[in-house]
Amino acid sequence: MIVFSSLQIRRGVRVLLDNASATINPGQKIGLVGKNGCGKTTLLSLLKGDLQAEAGNVTFPSTWSMAWVNQETPALDVPAIDYVIDGDREYRELERRLQQANDNNDGHAIALIHGQLDAINAWTIQSRAATLLNGLGFSQQQLTEPVKSFSGGWRMRLNLAQALICRSDLLLLDEPTNHLDLDAGNLARKMAKKL
Structure with missing residues (x-):
């Protein structure tokens, strides 16, 4: 559950929220609607921990994992499909630990990590990433092109795929269908409904 209690948020002298309170229960899908500059992105930044409220607080379980669509994408030499997979930080960490266990010839650690990889369905990550990217309009050839x-x-679209591939308890989408055609927007909605 996410609880906003007596929030006050200002941008300069402008008050965006004043003594605002709300509760969002697990499983609810919430949309924020309002004109530009009214504080929608600011509220998401507050949830991500990128800023603090002037007063009040936001609470949610510390064990929750959070995913969001980045608004900026650096010009990387990384292939598109690898960039998307990088969004699954747990997978990448297990991959790193497995390599280290292999380098150390640590059979016990290797077995443990394989169990963790099984638990997160890691063996299908390449096909899941490719399916997401294809649904967002990328051709097979584009999957290996650099970001x-x-x-x-x-x-x-790459950022959206990166957020959607994550297992998360909380998915923050700030104008996620910008730059999407109808088919890609429909895929994004379909994926969000599954969460």
Whole structure:
């Protein structure tokens, strides 16, 4: 459960929220609607921990994992599919630990990590990433092209795929369908409904 209690948020002299309270229960899907500058992105930044409220607080379980769509994408030499998979931080950490266990010839650690990889369905991550990217309009050839070769709109699609591939308790989507055509927008909605 997410609880906003007596929040006050200002941007300069402008008050965005004043003594605002709300509760969001697990499983609820919430949309924030309002004109530009009213504080929608600010509220998401508060949830991510990127800023603090002037008064009040936000609480949610510390064990929750959170995913969000980054608004910026660096011009990387990384292939598109690897960039998307990088969004699954737990998978990448287990992959790193497995390599270290292999380097150390630690059979016990290798077996333990394989069990953890099984638990997160890691063996299908390449196909899941490819399916997401194909659904967002990327061709098979584009999956191996570097992130830096894509325009801003296509990079936003990469960021969306990166957020959707994560297992998360809380998924924050700030204008997620910007730069998406109808089919890609429908896929994004379908994926969000599964969460």
